[in-house]
Amino acid sequence: MAVIPLPANYDDLVLSLNDTGLNHDIISLLAAQARPAILLRTTQSEEDLISLGASKIGGRPDLPRGAAWPIRPAYPDADKRAARHRKEAARLLADSIKPHSRMTPEQAQRFSLARRARADAVETEFPLAFFGQFDLSELSREKGFDATFPSDGRLLLFYDLLEQPEEFSPEASVGWRMLWDTTPVSALVRAPIPDALSSISDDDWSCVFRAAQVSTETVLTPIPPNDKSWNAFPLDDDYALEEYQEWLSQFGTPDMSGRDNHQFGGFPQTLQNGLQARCQLAANGLNCGGLDVWKTEAAKELLKSAKDWRLVLQIGVDRHAGISQPGAYYVTMREQDIAARRFDRARVTYQCD
Structure with a gap:
């Protein structure tokens, strides 16, 4: 299925929504709720040509001199x-x-x-795979940059690709690491790939991705019906929901080729429901992989604040970096933790149809 780009601005969004059968009031509310985001478009590149500290997907991380590659216990x-x-x-x-x-x-x-x-x-102990690094000073120059995030340093994402830890388990959180590093570029070193990662990689599957250079573009991301802040219309309005979901489908999902699948901020394009809710329960010590926990008073109370969770990064399929696994990865944090710069509290969710 051919996909079209996400709207570039408010006027484009409204113009596109006007093609649906939704009424004017709903369209106005949906347009008002849309969030700016930064698309991370990749191109194939020799890693030596990518500057230290620059944004990239895959490759080798630029770490402070003397810093160890992140290893989970x-x-x-x-x-x-x-x-x-x-x-x-x-x-x-x-x-x-x-x-x-x-x-x-x-x-x-x-x-x-x-x-x-x-x-x-x-x-x-085992080294975490490197998904990418993101230069916040560069991203902050984009119109779609959310000022809740710091505008200096870099975010680096590491993940246990071998295990692909489940998002609903509190114990899984050792399987990823989001780092905020403000080390001056002059003090960075491009770290070598650990043998434990390269030795388990082959032509069919790899824990080591190719370096792909990143360019940026601001877009508006529509609110998905499964977001906990949804209030555009009742979800039991079958006609409106079908119209809106059909409209959303034209933008595709991050497990598809032929679109830009990586994104900083904004609303995610999820492959499954429950992203915020599962993060909220697991981050607070509740394994929500079964049905019973959702019925408990503790879970019901925690879910009242599930809307605080929002997207930091979305990483999808990428032919340039060699990310060919089906599905997508979503890095989420509570708004309070972003404001407090507690990037150690980020959670990574892998979704696959």
Whole structure:
């Protein structure tokens, strides 16, 4: 499906919404609620040509001289995670020798070895994959920059791509790191890739992305119906909801080729519902992977503040950086934590249809 760019400004947004069957009052409210965002458009580049400290997706991080590559500890629930991976490794081998198996024994052996490697990794320290760095001084020159964020330094995102920790578990939070670094560019060093990451990467799958240079463009992002601040019309208005969702679909989602999938700030284009709610519960110690927890008084009270969570970064499929996994990654924080510069409280959610 062909996609069109997000609106560049308020007038473009209203003009586009006027093509729907929504009434004038709803269109006015939707336009007023839209948030500016900065698209992060990538181009393929030799990393040596990208300046130290500049925005980029993938490659090697520019860290303060002497700083170590971020390494997560063993997961607090490593025994359960490792047991699941080893059970799956054994199942793959057993299934491959059944009649009419879709896997050859050689394929099953390869997949099983990968699962056992994941089991070993969750039980020990392991380096986080580098997703990218974002020059806030450069981003702040864009009209769509949100002044809630600092306008100096860089944000660097690291994530456990091998494990892809689930967003609904409090224990998963060791599996990512968002750093705000204000080190002068003259004191930065481009860090080498840890052997533990490069050694598990091959032509089919990699924890190491190619460096892709970033250029920026301001857009307006429409509010999605699943955002906790939604009030444009009742969600049980089937006609209005269908009209709006059909209109939203023309902009696509960040797991698609042929569009700009990375974004700083604004509203996300999510692939699943519950982004803010799950962040709120997991950040407050509640595992919300099952249904029962949502019925508790503690969860109901916490969910009253789920609207405080907002998008910091959206990272999607990128052919230049070699991010080919289906789905997208959403970095979210509470507005209060952004204002307090508590980037250690960021959460990363991976979504995939």
